[in-house]
Amino acid sequence: MNVVLAMSGGVDSSYTALMLKEKGFNVSGVYMKLHGRPNYHEKNIENGQRVADFLGISYEVLDFTKEFNDAVFNPFIKTYEAGLTPNPCALCNKNIKLGALLDYAKSKNAKLATGHYAQIENGMLKKAIDLSKDQTYFLANVTKQSLEDVLFPLGDKFKKDIKEQALKIPMLKSISEQKESSEICFVTTNYTDVLKEHVEVNQKGFVKNTKGEIVGEHDGYMHYTIGKRRGFSVKGALTPHYVLKIDAKANEIIVGSKEELFVKEFELGNINAFCDFDELECKVKIRYNTKEVPCKLIKKEKKVLLEESVYALAKGQLAVFYQGDLVVASGFIV
The missing domain is CATH 2.40.30.10 (Translation factors)
Structure with a gap:
């Protein structure tokens, strides 16, 4: 069977490549370039190429920056502009990884494999054996049809076992010892720094209570998410106040008690x-x-x-x- 494997340069996808190769699949590795974050791609591509060379498989860099901008990054900006809280990873899994990349794999008459911790059972998404790493939440926006051509080889594995095995393989040892990022891939520090490059974030506005009364000021509604309790003023407050609602058009945040x-x-x-x-x-x-x-x-x-x-x-x-x-x-x- 022909398999296109998404190889990010991390230990999960690198070990997946080894597993698939050992099982006799005809594996082709690909790296997806999704954004222009400085100094992000070079080490990842280098790792992927080293693993591919070691296993004797092909390795290609695919530029999906336009697709990513259209389907993930621009909606990320617009969602914050609307006063909502985006979920870019869910959009990326649907539109890019199990979207554009899956289409690429099909064009090569191949299945798509990724290093996600999830399983597919009777055409349904199923939680990974390792619940501490389960990624079905972020995959749940994909179409059921897309699962027909996808493999999740790590779904029945525990992360600790993957790392333990990888440490025994010289080629994978340095990769397995790298610090793993759990942040959004295109965010370097925090999300507001990304937003500032595209929209005006720092716009002072009013803080209101649930009665509509002005009780304080804030630094711009995009700084806040539901439940936040700091970064704004409430005059004479004796108890903590939390963001209950965001009014993007009026540049206002509505605050109240935790119970609300x-x-x-x-x-x-x-x-x-x-x-x-x-x-x-x-x-x-x-x-x-x-x-x-x-x-x-x-x-x-x-x-x-x-x-x-x-x-x-x-x-x-x-x-x-x-x-x-x-x-x-x-x-x-x-």
């Missing part, structure tokens, strides 16, 4: 379903590092009714719905 950040229902702008349903009893995750909460997902109304409250629900983020270890649906919060 808990919600028991919300709506979705879209539903990406992996199975047929009208109403679904399942569990939902509203951010990557949060626990799953039992809920009812009503497809026609695009509404989610929660059995227990969730904290600091942020519009623009991805809600991912699970039944057991399977992803059954996802949708962006509105």
